Amino acid sequence: MLRERIQASNYSFLDKLRSIDYLLILLIIAIGLISVFAIYSTEGGKFSFYTKNHIIRLSVFFSLFLVLSFVRVSTWYKNAYLFYIVGLVLLITVLFFGISASGATRWINLYFLNLQPSELMKIAVIICFARYYHRIQTSDIQSIKFLIQPTILLIIPCYLVIQQPDLGTSILIAGSGIAIIWLAGLNIKYFIYSGLLLLVSLPFAISILKPYQKSRILTFFNPDRDPLGAGYQIIQSKIAIGSGGFFGKGYLKGTQSYLEFLPEKHTDFIFTLFSEEFGFLGSIILLFLYILLIYRIINVGLVSRSFFAKLYCFGFATAIFLYVFVNIAMVLGMLPIVGAPLPIMSYGGSSLLSIMLGLSIVMSCKIYNQEQISVY
């Protein structure tokens, strides 16, 4: 304990400022700005509810990110399980006291914000698993004991989220958890076996899916099956993106989105609107910004000394990748519509909060990258 405190106090404030990843901050600001313009466009070029709210949230959560960046990485480490438990408690709260919208119960009313605990759980699982594998030796990882514990830790939140129902978020939580298990060095055969198992159990899994989830999956394979119903979103989204062309239709000129053919254009389909207005060029630039963001996060992991920081950063980078990939692949009609927001870009407080929280932990890893975390 004493040694740790001494080590921490070795960092002067100037040192801390110097070790901040400014490129990462710049990337966050850039994507944040793009998101403000995109959401402004979803409202038909009027400065109104969504744009205002988004700007407020962005500035509040960005400030929170800056402040939390200076929290020592060891503090995150110590509170990792607590974080997970809080997330779990909130998920259970949703089960009983959650508020519903369009057939799903996902939110808790916190008066200033409708919190979506499943979004926080995305981060909680990563930080929890990073701590879990931080102290386990590579040789022990393959043992059944250390395999069962994280599996249970992963299945509980996933199950709770599926119950809401929210298949998309549940898959993303599972994805980030599995990514860390992979990073920790679990033998590849386990992944192959469980992959095969999943494939075999797929028919049974589908049979317990909700009808709307089934229809979404069926629609994914054939959007023309029901062009005005379940296939509508995919078809309209593809039309919007395709008609954007190379340079796009121009800012505030996306007819598909402007004329309300796009559903949920300020949340899950924000990329569609962006891509319609800014075309192939804009889309590739945005994609590149995300790649850079992921690269900078991985870079933080690479320069960190502790396994916790490494595992967290690599895991979080993979999570960000998953969010971006699932969302864009979905609006491009490459994956079924599962309800996954695009990080930072999509309108939605909880998603933004969890991303910013996750980034602040990354930043704290960067600032305290030389910090050793003792196993206790």
Added chain:
Amino acid sequence: MLNRGRNIEKGRVITRRMFILAAAKILLFAGISSRLYNLQISDREKYEILSDKNRIREWKTPPQRGIIVDNFNKVLASNDRVFQLHLILDEINDFDVTIFKIKNIIGLDKSQVQKLYKKKERLKPWDTLVVSDNLTWEQFSKINLYLHELEGAKPVLSTSRFYPYANDLVHIVGYVGDASPKDLEKPEIKENFVPGLKVGKYGIENSQERMLIGNYGIKRYEVNASGKRISQIDYIKERQGNKVNLTIDIEIQKYAQELLKGKAGSICAMDIFTGEVVAMASSPTYDPNKFTHGINQKDWQEIRNNPLKPLINKSIAGLYSPGSTFKPLVALAALEYGILNPNKTISCKGHKHPYELYGVKYHCWKKEGHGYMKLRNAIKQSCDIYFYEMARLLGVDKLSVIAKRYGLGTNVLGDLYNDEKNGLVPDTKWKRRALEQSWYLGETVINGIGQGYIQTTPLQLCLMTAQIANGGYKIKPHIIKDESINYKDVINKIKLDQSNFPLHERNYLDDINIENYQRMYHKKSNINFVLDAMFGSTNEQYGTSYKSRYDDPKYQFAGKTGTSQVRRITDLDRELDLDTEQIEYKKRDHALYVAFAPYKDPRYAISVIIEHGGSGSKAAAPLASKLIKRIIDRHKLREQFNNGNTSLA
């Protein structure tokens, strides 16, 4: 040290696996990029078209109907300004409330409201519901006053068909109304139809639909996903239908209609050279303007239940026995075939000694008899006995050749009117085919005085008279101006020809097809004989229409009366010898008159029929006389106008 080594090993594993993950990420991002490339660059065109389809919706705008004018370019059917109330359905949140408010403002009754609900069911959610297509000024201003309370309501200044001469022309021009499913099958309507467009239901409006309907306009709007209009991006203007120019002279038409007031009957007038129909009146009549916005039940019942049958266009759809008006043609046929010397004398001895054939008696209309008659006198005084004998000698088949040639037995105006009748010129073949009976000579005898099977329309009688009056030349009657023919040349050619020698290269007495404006006669003198006899009938003492004559050569006309029996005259009737007024209306004779004027240098032919009017000389000839004067008075004006001097109109 061991611990340290393990840690290095663990760090390596994590980093290695991170790079494997990163490689996978790059691959997947590449997948996304290529998908974007596919959508936005390879298939861009396809999606652009789909996007336009999505956002652009077309609204058709109704064209204005072409106007209809008379010979002097006077407008007979125009497009009047009307006040309408439209409801834009996609702007209405609560249809019931809106309708309730409108109901109170403009005062709709229950059935009208029900109709609106029915109408709405047939429309698409972005369509326009026409609440009323003909509001009064008062209703219209009230709507405007309460407009802020009525969502989706749109007061519209629109046009609708208006017939300024209402009753005077309905049988010629017709009327418009809502399109029926059957109307929509017609290609000219199908191609140009816009919901709410009125289409022709009868007459010129109906048969000239292709000319009148015009082309709809297209307004392209950008719409959102729920079909709401955002902005107009394109407007192809509608094209008004073409003008239809009739040969009718509305002044004469009006006068003819006035002469028929209170009677059931028809008056037709025609240019004997050009075939232009100058007037074609039918009585009683009705107001076509009532049909434009849907006729109400009371008015409709009134028209339908009128015993004088206003819905029947008597000029072309009324079938009558020609009666004695047929006699000039019978005489012409007999002369042309050389059956009879016009100097042959036949004695008419009155009802006590009627004409007898195989024991059947045939009476002359004149109780006391005409005495000794030659052909000219028989026409002039309309002696039936002479014509019985002449018809017997001629035979029905020869008579029918000439009757058909001069315009009887086939419809006159082609497919212009869907209710025009062909009439019937009987012959032996017809009877065998249609009735499967052989012909009786007695039937020939009564055919000679225009009774029996023979059925004609007033327009056919007019055409018959015109083709005798023009010297026996075939003409083509028409009611829509035909600019393709130079009528001046036609008239000159006919007037110069008038040859009085038989043409041997063709046998003009066979049942042959004769071209327009070609001679139909065999010997000119025969035509002249008939014309002269008709002159006598009108302008000489004892002539049947002597009382209606004009002495002024400018108006002097020649004609032939007719009285068409609607039932068999019994011996009892002959004994009673009642005046027309004393007989039950339905049993009274039809009064007929045909004439041409002026006698010297004739130009117009006219036919008059008064249903159940009694005798032709009393009921029909005086009307013809009055109208002839009016036609001749206007002739100069018409001539000048048609020759291009339009300033006179």
